[in-house]
Amino acid sequence: MIHIYPGYNKNNEQENYECLTLLKGSVYSIVGPTGSGKSQFFEDIELLSDSQGVTRRVIKSDASIPVVAHLSQKMNFMVEMSVEEFVTIHASCLGVGDTKKHCDSVVQLANSITGEEIFCHDLLTKLSGGQARSLMIADIAMNPNSDIVLLDEIENAGIDRLKVLKMLSDANKMVLIVTHDPLLALLADFRFVFKDGGITHFLKQTLEEKRLSKHLLQIDRKQSDIRQRLRKGMEIREDYFNEKKITME
Amino acid sequence: MKITIIGGAASTGKTAITLYALRHIITKGIKPAVVKIDCLDASQDKVYASLNIPFAVGLSKDLCPDHYLATNYIGMFNWAKSKEADLLIIETAGLCNRCAPFIDLAFSICSIDYTTSINAPAKFGPIVKTADLLLLSKGDLISQSEREVFNYRLKELNPNAVVQEVNGLSGRGSKKLADYILKGKNIDSLDGATLKYTMPSATCSYCVGERRIAECYHHGIVNTMTF
């Protein structure tokens, strides 16, 4: 559990809340234009910032120092090892007893969020973007020590991003995700809105939004369906849209 | 005056993050001075001067930069004092993993680039073991799991050092770094200071410029391989 006390935005105006409490097992989306203070917020959380920081936001944690995992679009595997070799080494650093079993679970979990199957003997550096991203996420989800997961725009990574959120919250992580994807933003339990370096809104997902997000989900499915069709060399015709409209209602 | 030494291989991000930390330090009204020690060229480091603080460069040329540093500590200290600095920061490109540049009276920072592979810690020696703070940069480029393995292995080498992750591009972590630097102790002189680790000897003929390789030119301390 972490508590956030108000800081100041770039115009030196105080943020308008008293204390925000973030819980393990919940998903928080973070929206706002580039440069609105989203990355700084991640830094504040990672370093448990005090009133001396750039934003003067005070962040306190119930656990003495939370273990924060960070994943962004830019990160790659660099080590020349097979999936199995590396996941096993990582597991032994984490103090996992049965590293073989752990490794199998990580790979299985990773395969549940990527369309291109990962094998234990694959070289890490040869994995596709989507495979690498899903392995990174599965390894974080299976890390018993990590409490907080910060995700930086993972929407273009070629993974099932909705399953990712579910996987991480099921693993009882506190998940914060910076996103420009309206579906992800809406599906989170809570939503932060940033502007000019400060938090302007902290909203709980309403029941109405939960209901309406189904529509966005339909649009999302349709988009990925069109993507698949294009990849198969198919043409997209008007009747495709008409036909889908009928099934949607 | 406080002294901080930042050592570590070339291009590990020492200058980038130190610039950010210096900005925090300067806004607190503290006067820093910076010296860069390198072998042949330190033109990249001239950016320090853009902060309008005293900045000097020492090039070791044919000498090991760490040996060169050891013989210049007192001079740099006196120079910074003459500039009325409150803090002297020495950035040095430690080259061989056999050397460590640190002295006991200074706050010692070892800069490490996460992208050098998680197998790198096995190759690190005294510079990691004698540091007070391990500065880890470029974590933005590798996976969380690799960072964790890297950290674990560094902790095995030096369990006492503080570990600080930074990003030299965004400045992430630079405020914490500045706080650590400012916690360093104030000293009046370096007279009683000692190196934390013995430097390897440069006592063979090649240390002093010999180029011919035949056996009769091997003088001084010679250690030949046995096959």
Ligand SMILES: Nc1nc2c(ncn2[C@@H]2O[C@H](COP(=O)(O)OP(=O)(O)OP(=O)(O)O)[C@@H](O)[C@H]2O)c(=O)[nH]1
């Ligand atoms: N992606 C990334 N790049 C970084 C980071 N820190 C530094 N860099 C880049 O790495 C390069 C080298 O950084 P410097 O700060 O000059 O490294 P240095 O250790 O001072 O190098 P020398 O003084 O030559 O030994 C620059 O292009 C920086 O922009 C980081 O955290 N992430």
Ligand SMILES: [Mg+2]
């Ligand atoms: Mg430099």
Ligand SMILES: [Zn+2]
């Ligand atoms: Zn040396």
